[in-house]
Each structure stands twice: as C-alpha cells, then as structure tokens.
Amino acid sequence: MITATEEDYIKAVFNISQNERKEMVGTNQIAAKMxxxxxxxxxxxxxxxxxxLIIYEKYKGAKLSALGTSQAMTLLRKHRLWESFLVYKLGFAWDEVxxxxxxxxxxxxxxxxxxxxEYLGYPKFDPHGDPIPDLNGTLTxxxxxxxxxxxxxxTGVVVGVKKHDKQFLSHLNKVNIKIGAEIKILEKxxxxxxxxVMIDQKNEAVLTLAVCENIFVKPV
Amino acid sequence: MITATEEDYIKAVFNISQNERKEMVGTNQIAAKMxxxxxxxxxxxxxxxxxxLIIYEKYKGAKLSALGTSQAMTLLRKHRLWESFLVYKLGFAWDEVxxxxxxxxxxxxxxxxxxxxEYLGYPKFDPHGDPIPDLNGTLTxxxxxxxxxxxxxxTGVVVGVKKHDKQFLSHLNKVNIKIGAEIKILEKxxxxxxxxVMIDQKNEAVLTLAVCENIFVKPV
DNA sequence: ATTAAAATTTAGACAAACTTAAAAAATATG
DNA sequence: CATATTTTTTAAGTTTGTCTAAATTTTAAT
Structure with a gap:
C-alpha cells in the first residue's frame, strides 16, 4: 500500500523534474515543495x-522509476479530473480548486x-488547461x-497556465484573462x-514578465 | 484540528449510541466497530x-458532547451526500458506495x-433511505x-435499510428489493x-427474520 | 588546491495511532 | 457475599512521518 504522503512525494518529484527539465531532483528542492x-x-x-517507486542514490538525488512514473500519471489524472468536476459541475472558480x-x-x-x-464526458483538459491523462496514462x-x-x-488564445496558485490565478481574474481569451500583443x-496587450478585443492591460511567462497560448 | 481517525471514533460513538438506544457507549463496543x-x-x-468532543469517565464509558454531536451530524451529512452523489450521479450501485x-x-x-x-438538488434522503442532515444539522x-x-x-413501501454492508444489500438486490419497492406480507x-412476501406485485419471496428486521417500510 | 559555502545525511527524539500482555475495576454467578 | 468472568485500563513497545542539531559530502570560489 502506498500512503497519501508517499503519493505527495512522488508528485513532488514528478513536478520538479518536469518544471526544471532535468532527471535528477535534489533533496532540498523536494523539501521546499513539500x-x-x-x-x-x-x-x-x-x-x-x-x-x-523512485531511484535514489545518496547525495545524487532521486528520479521516478517506471512504476513511480505510472503512479504519478494516475495521480495527475485523478487530480485533474477532480479539478474538472469541481469547476465544470460544482461551479467552483479555477483559483479555488x-x-x-x-x-x-x-x-x-x-x-x-x-x-x-465518464460522467464528465472524458475531458481532455482541466480548468487550468492542463492535459488529463487517459486510462493508459497518455497525454494529449x-x-x-x-x-x-x-x-x-x-495574437494568441489562452489555452493554459503554468502556475496554479491562488495569487496568480486571482490576478488573471482581475485582468479578465481566462482560458479561451484572445490576447494581442500591442507593445513590448x-x-x-x-x-x-489587448484582451478579447475589449480590455487593454499591461502584463509583467512574471505574468507572461506563466501563460500558455495557441498562436493564431 | 480534528484528524480523520478522530472523526471515525466520533462516528462510531454516535452510531452505537443510536443503534443500541443508550447514551453511554462501552470501550469494547467501540473497539469492535473500529x-x-x-x-x-x-x-x-x-x-x-x-x-x-466526548464526555468520558474511566470504566463508565463515553458519550458525545454537544460539540461532538454537531461534529457527528456534519460527518453524517457529508457521508450521505457523497453516497447520494456516487449513486445518483456517477451510477454506482447502493451496495458499492x-x-x-x-x-x-x-x-x-x-x-x-x-x-x-446544491448540485444534487438538496436531497432529503440518501440511496439507503437515510435522512441527510441539512446545514443546521436538522434531520427530516x-x-x-x-x-x-x-x-x-x-403492505408497505420500502423507504430504507438499517444495515449498509455489501452482503446484506447484495442479497436485497437478488430478491428485487430496493427503495420504493412495495412489499405485501403473504404469510408469517x-x-x-x-x-x-409479494414484491412489487410480481415476485414472491421468503424473507428470514434477519432480513425483515433490517428493512424500513412506510405502511400503506 | 585549499577553503568556504551549500547540500545532504545521520542521529536522536517526538507525536499519533497502533499492538500485546498484564493489572485493575466492574459485573455476574453460585 | 465471595469468587469467577468480563470489561477496561495501564504499561511498554512499534510504525509512520515529522523535527532539530550535528556530521558529512559535494560544489563553488579564491
């Protein structure tokens, strides 16, 4: 049996590894995240x-094993489906879930x-635009x-966000940026x-780099 | 903060107290349930x-305090709403949830x-026919x-069941007894x-006392 | 290359929830 | 009412996940 805490550690290793684009993850990084x-x-x-579940060597760091990776995918799937349920069905805002x-x-x-x-209609993306792994762990x-x-x-259409913290998402709410919004670059x-930028051909806004670096768009 | 385990104990005390219709609950009874x-x-x-959360005296037993009782009601509300969701929305059977x-x-x-x-439409009863406490903890x-x-x-219409274990509920499925079924006593x-008994004017069945003692009906 | 700094591990301890075995209190029985 | 039985509590120890402080290893800098 794998405990909730163990699951959290696996997710942490997976996330850090993704974000930093490197295989081995350090102890301190994990400690910070957890x-x-x-x-x-x-x-x-x-x-x-x-x-x-992971491959670990003293002083070298850790990476997920094949088993750990599949576990991480399952967790990602669960997490994103629950977020979808909370937003699409229960009416929570994307910064609350x-x-x-x-x-x-x-x-x-x-x-x-x-x-x-099934109940959600097999959504491919969650409310933050993150892809939801299917039963086999495949991501769109x-x-x-x-x-x-x-x-x-x-010009680009917002398809996702890189950070999920309430502070960031609430800020996006304030400037009317949401999934599906059209953003046109006016001046850098x-x-x-x-x-x-011009948002949805209606609202003008000035976005800092800290914001622009954390929004995914599909170019149009 | 109240831990998940503590919540389970509170529920146990509440349930035993209800079933046995006595205030003080013994250590052994709780141990058996937990x-x-x-x-x-x-x-x-x-x-x-x-x-x-409880009032406890050595060798005397335990009962819920006012605080503990309100906690138990909240738990009951959560439990029954989730069961309702699982059955009414996700399509689980009543013996699976x-x-x-x-x-x-x-x-x-x-x-x-x-x-x-809200999403469920403020149901008053869960899939086992148990009343769902409202926000104030009031039971219908x-x-x-x-x-x-x-x-x-x-003759009576089935409105609930006293036991919730899979074995009992699966047995009811086998003899076509579900919430809303009409049961007419043919012979004791x-x-x-x-x-x-005659069930829904279609199926005849012989029910043992162990079964009849655990079904709630509304007389018609 | 040596030293300073940063990262990581070891050691020892704690809290929560559990266990078994033994002691103590309450209850039941002859 | 004394004794036997049941119930409950105490005692001591385990596991999981945590902590702080100290020791060690690695990395970075002069």
Missing part, C-alpha cells in the same frame, strides 16, 4: 527507493476515477507557446520587460 | 475527552459539501416501521420466523 525538512525528505527517499483536488486525489478507487471521467499534446515568446502584433517595453 | 483493540480505544477516548463515502467524508471543506448539496423524520412488525396481509411462518 514544506518539510531535508532530513525528512532523505528518510522518505530511502523508503520510496525500497518500494522501487487546487487544495480540494489535493485531498480528493488521495481517495483510493480506480473505479471512482473512471466513473468520474497541444500546440502551445509561452505568452512571453510572442512578438509585437502577434524593453525597460521593465512588461507588455501591453 | 476493528481495533480496547487499549487503543481507551487512548483515543482520553484524547477526545481532552478535546471536549459505503467505503468510498467513508474516504470522501474526510475531505476538509464546508463549501464543498454545501456545493455538492419519516413515518416508518420495521418490516418485521407488519402483520399478515399488511411461526416455526422459523420467516415471512412469505
């Missing part, structure tokens, strides 16, 4: 290594997830770029690397 | 007493439960009797206290 001490992480890495999904994803039942998937890949890579007068200011 | 040792129960009763609801009811979020309630009381108290040629056999 909001715990490096010592606790070392303990857990040993345990997960013994369970063959992360913590709830963190709890719900630990519920043990393959059948529940699959029934939920989408043609997308980071908003900050668009040049002057380019060299000085502070901010960008003036 | 599938643990009497020693563990003693430890926990102390802790819950310190948290003022208990364990899942046990997990889901521990998810921490008042808003989630209330949104779920229904006019019901135990099937075994009906006499020859009496003194010898082994079994009862011949």
């Amino acid at each position: 909001q715990t001490s490096a010592a606790s992480v070392t303990d857990m890495l040993r345990k997960l290594n013994a369970k063959e 992360h913590d709830l999904a963190e709890q719900l994803e630990h519920v043990k039942s393959a059948e529940l997830v699959n029934k939920l998937d 890949i989408r043609n997308q770029v980071i908003l900050s890579t668009l040049a002057g007068s380019d 200011y060299e000085y502070d690397q901010s960008t003036k | 599938q643990t040792s009497a020693a563990s129960v003693t430890d926990m009763l102390r802790k819950l007493n310190a948290k003022e 208990h364990d899942l609801a046990e997990q889901l009811e521990h998810v921490k979020s008042a808003e989630l439960v209330n949104k779920l309630d 009381i229904r006019n019901q009797v135990i099937l075994s108290t009906l006499a020859g040629s009496d 056999y003194e010898y082994d206290q079994s009862t011949k």
Whole structure:
C-alpha cells in the first residue's frame, strides 16, 4: 500500500523534474515543495527507493522509476479530473480548486476515477488547461507557446497556465484573462520587460514578465 | 484540528449510541466497530475527552458532547451526500458506495459539501433511505416501521435499510428489493420466523427474520 | 588546491495511532 | 457475599512521518 504522503512525494518529484527539465531532483528542492525538512525528505527517499517507486542514490538525488512514473500519471489524472468536476459541475472558480483536488486525489478507487471521467464526458483538459491523462496514462499534446515568446502584433488564445496558485490565478481574474481569451500583443517595453496587450478585443492591460511567462497560448 | 481517525471514533460513538438506544457507549463496543483493540480505544477516548468532543469517565464509558454531536451530524451529512452523489450521479450501485463515502467524508471543506448539496438538488434522503442532515444539522423524520412488525396481509413501501454492508444489500438486490419497492406480507411462518412476501406485485419471496428486521417500510 | 559555502545525511527524539500482555475495576454467578 | 468472568485500563513497545542539531559530502570560489 502506498500512503497519501508517499503519493505527495512522488508528485513532488514528478513536478520538479518536469518544471526544471532535468532527471535528477535534489533533496532540498523536494523539501521546499513539500514544506518539510531535508532530513525528512532523505528518510522518505530511502523508503520510496525500497518500494522501487523512485531511484535514489545518496547525495545524487532521486528520479521516478517506471512504476513511480505510472503512479504519478494516475495521480495527475485523478487530480485533474477532480479539478474538472469541481469547476465544470460544482461551479467552483479555477483559483479555488487546487487544495480540494489535493485531498480528493488521495481517495483510493480506480473505479471512482473512471466513473468520474465518464460522467464528465472524458475531458481532455482541466480548468487550468492542463492535459488529463487517459486510462493508459497518455497525454494529449497541444500546440502551445509561452505568452512571453510572442512578438509585437502577434495574437494568441489562452489555452493554459503554468502556475496554479491562488495569487496568480486571482490576478488573471482581475485582468479578465481566462482560458479561451484572445490576447494581442500591442507593445513590448524593453525597460521593465512588461507588455501591453489587448484582451478579447475589449480590455487593454499591461502584463509583467512574471505574468507572461506563466501563460500558455495557441498562436493564431 | 480534528484528524480523520478522530472523526471515525466520533462516528462510531454516535452510531452505537443510536443503534443500541443508550447514551453511554462501552470501550469494547467501540473497539469492535473500529476493528481495533480496547487499549487503543481507551487512548483515543482520553484524547477526545481532552478535546471536549466526548464526555468520558474511566470504566463508565463515553458519550458525545454537544460539540461532538454537531461534529457527528456534519460527518453524517457529508457521508450521505457523497453516497447520494456516487449513486445518483456517477451510477454506482447502493451496495458499492459505503467505503468510498467513508474516504470522501474526510475531505476538509464546508463549501464543498454545501456545493455538492446544491448540485444534487438538496436531497432529503440518501440511496439507503437515510435522512441527510441539512446545514443546521436538522434531520427530516419519516413515518416508518420495521418490516418485521407488519402483520399478515399488511403492505408497505420500502423507504430504507438499517444495515449498509455489501452482503446484506447484495442479497436485497437478488430478491428485487430496493427503495420504493412495495412489499405485501403473504404469510408469517411461526416455526422459523420467516415471512412469505409479494414484491412489487410480481415476485414472491421468503424473507428470514434477519432480513425483515433490517428493512424500513412506510405502511400503506 | 585549499577553503568556504551549500547540500545532504545521520542521529536522536517526538507525536499519533497502533499492538500485546498484564493489572485493575466492574459485573455476574453460585 | 465471595469468587469467577468480563470489561477496561495501564504499561511498554512499534510504525509512520515529522523535527532539530550535528556530521558529512559535494560544489563553488579564491
């Protein structure tokens, strides 16, 4: 049996590995993500290594094993389906569902997830635009770029966000950016690397680099 | 903060107190329900007493405090709403949802439960016919009797079941008894206290006392 | 290449919830 | 009412996941 805490560690390793685009993940990075001490992480890495969910070597770091990766996909699937349910069915806002999904994803039942998937109509993307792995763990890949890579007068449609914290998402709400919104680059200011944009042909806004770097758009 | 385990103990005390119709609940009874040792129960009763969720005296037993009772009502509400969701929305059978609801009811979020309630259309009863407490903890009381108290040629409509285990509910499925079914008493056999009944004016069946004692009907 | 800094591991300890075995209290029985 | 039985509690120890502090290894910098 795999505990909820172990699942959280697996997710942490997976996420860090994805974000930083490197295989081996360090103890301190995991500790930061899990909001715990490096010592606790070392303990857990040993345990997960013994369970063959990760491959871990002292002082070298950890990476997911094949088993751990499939586990991570299952968790991702659960998390994203629950977020979809909370937003599409229960009417939560996209900045309210992360913590709830963190709890719900630990519920043990393959059948529940699959029934939920069916009930939602097999969605391919969650409310943050993240792809939902199917039963086999396959992800739909989408043609997308980071908003900050668009040049002057380019236009893109928002298809996803890179960060999921409430602060960031609430900020997007304030400037009327949501999934499906059309963003046209009006001007890029060299000085502070901010960008003036037109949103949905209605609202003008100036976005800092910190914002533009965390929005995925499909170029049009 | 109240842990998932503590919540389970509170539910156990509440359930035993209800079923046995007595205020004070013994250590052994709780141990049996929680599938643990009497020693563990003693430890926990102390802790819950310190948290003022139960009132406990050595060798005397435990009962819920006002705080504990309101906690139990919240748990009951969560459990029954999740069961309703699983059956009414996801299409689970009534004998498949208990364990899942046990997990889901521990998810921490008042808003989630209330949104779920709204989404389900504020149901008054769950798939087993048990009343669902509303936001204030109020239960709808229904006019019901135990099937075994009906006499020859009496008729009742099934409104609930007393036991929720898979074995019992699967047995009811086999003899076509479900919520809303009409049961007419054809004959009561003194010898082994079994009862011949007509179900939905279609299927004849002989029910043992063990079955009749656990079905609630509304007399018609 | 040596040293300073950062990252990681080890050691020892704690809390929650559990276990078994033994002791103590309550209850039931002759 | 004394004794036997049942119930409950105490005691001591386990596991999981956590912590702090100290020791060690790795990495970075002069």
